[in-house]
Amino acid sequence: MRITALRTTDVRVPLNTPAKWSGGTRLTAPAILVEIDTDEGITGLGECVGPTIPTLHAILEREFAPFLIGADPLRHELLLHRLDEFAVNWAGIARYAIAGIDIALWDLKAKALGTSVCNLLGGVYRDTVEFMGYLFIDRPETNAAQARRYVDEGYHTLKVKVGRDIEEDARRLQTIRDAVGWDVALRIDANMAWSRSTALRAIQRLSEFKLQYVEQPIPDTDIDGLAWLSRTVNVPIAADEACTSLQSALELISRRACEVLILMVSEAGGLTRARDIVHLADAAGIHVVLGTWAELGVGTIAGAHLIAASRNFTLASDTHYSMQDDDVLTEMLPLKGGRLPLPLDRPGLGVELDPARVEHYHRLEARDSVFYDPDNPAFIPRTGVILP
Numbered sequence: 001m002r003i004t005a006l007r008t009t010d011v012r013v014p015l016n017t018p019a020k021w022s023g024g025t026r027l028t029a030p031a032i033l034v035e036i037d038t039d040e041g042i043t044g045l046g047e048c049v050g051p052t053i054p055t056l057h058a059i060l061e062r063e064f065a066p067f068l069i070g071a072d073p074l075r076h077e078l079l080l081h082r083l084d085e086f087a088v089n090w091a092g093i094a095r096y097a098i099a100g101i102d103i104a105l106w107d108l109k110a111k112a113l114g115t116s117v118c119n120l121l122g123g124v125y126r127d128t129v130e131f132m133g134y135l136f137i138d139r140p141e142t143n144a145a146q147a148r149r150y151v152d153e154g155y156h157t158l159k160v161k162v163g164r165d166i167e168e169d170a171r172r173l174q175t176i177r178d179a180v181g182w183d184v185a186l187r188i189d190a191n192m193a194w195s196r197s198t199a200l201r202a203i204q205r206l207s208e209f210k211l212q213y214v215e216q217p218i219p220d221t222d223i224d225g226l227a228w229l230s231r232t233v234n235v236p237i238a239a240d241e242a243c244t245s246l247q248s249a250l251e252l253i254s255r256r257a258c259e260v261l262i263l264m265v266s267e268a269g270g271l272t273r274a275r276d277i278v279h280l281a282d283a284a285g286i287h288v289v290l291g292t293w294a295e296l297g298v299g300t301i302a303g304a305h306l307i308a309a310s311r312n313f314t315l316a317s318d319t320h321y322s323m324q325d326d327d328v329l330t331e332m333l334p335l336k337g338g339r340l341p342l343p344l345d346r347p348g349l350g351v352e353l354d355p356a357r358v359e360h361y362h363r364l365e366a367r368d369s370v371f372y373d374p375d376n377p378a379f380i381p382r383t384g385v386i387l388p
């Protein structure tokens with residue numbers, strides 16, 4: 001089998017709620033759909049998400065496509081190795097592009113073998129994957145009402161963005177706890193907003209709300225600080241922005257900087273490298289949670305196949321998918337009450353693009369950056385802040 005074409009389509013699906021976090025506000029879910037065609041008529045489907053879609057588009061089309069055309073798609077590790085080495089000096093951004101190719105290669109291989117991606121990644125450890133309900137920075141009553149809706153629908157885990165104001169965060173968490181009680185798992189994410197001393201003070205203040213973990217309280221570069229916080233506070237510390245690759249995961253683990261790794265298929269460079277991180281963490285007794293870049297249906301189901309095949313996803317993973325009212329697929333993923341059953345009776349990832357929807361969302365071209373606040377253009381995000 002030979003690869004005959006790499007096709008890319010930029011799409012952008014609106015979110016039904018603005019997603020305000022410590023460093024900006026997200027309004028849409030932009031992605032690049034990646035299709036790898038072969039001379040045997042099998043097409044692999046993948047998805048790229050990441051910080052800059054136009055750059056990823058250029059990398060895929062101009063830099064990576066020549067390595068793929070004419071190659072045997074089943075020589076997966078060799079192809080990844082060639083892309084890794086070609087991009088060795090710009091590996092951070094390259095991994096987001098490689099991720100879309102890697103997902104498409106898994107889909108293609110599973111279709112060629114007539115089985116699901118989950119079966120190739122390790123087999124079905126669980127046939128339904130659990131996700132959390134996402135709560136962004138908003139008025140306490142608005143957060144609490146949304147939290148109640150999530151729990152009424154069946155969610156067991158909620159994640160709350162924090163980081164701009166400690167007392168306001170405390171009011172929001174109190175109002176959410178008042179609305180949903182104490183049996184629901186509640187995790188918070190400061191997205192690197194705090195300095196070390198602010199993080200210590202904030203975590204001590206907010207720990208009364210029974211936190212499952214605190215995600216990336218301080219900047220990603222401060223691994224010593226994460227390790228110090230992990231030893232000092234009585235709430236588990238999770239590393240997200242600091243965990244971007246197999247090498248960074250290894251460093252976080254070896255320095256005992258966290259109890260939970262938040263990994264992303266996109267940042268890691270695909271399902272292959274994300275699975276490597278999952279196994280590494282498992283061997284070290286570190287839990288893993290899949291993070292989210294607001295993947296569409298293709299990226300979301302790819303992550304779900306990995307979770308379904310791995311024993312180390314002991315906690316609910318992250319998704320923006322419940323904030324999407326539509327998708328580029330023929331049918332939306334059946335995410336309900338925080339639970340997503342895998343389409344294990346279908347080959348590959350088990351999803352199909354809807355050409356009309358792809359065409360529709362391909363037209364939504366307006367620029368949208370998650371690191372910017374359209375409600376307050378003067379807002380300048382900064383990490384590691386000393387808050388009053």
Ligand SMILES: [Mg+2]
Pocket residue numbers: 189191215216240241262291
């Ligand atoms: Mg995070």
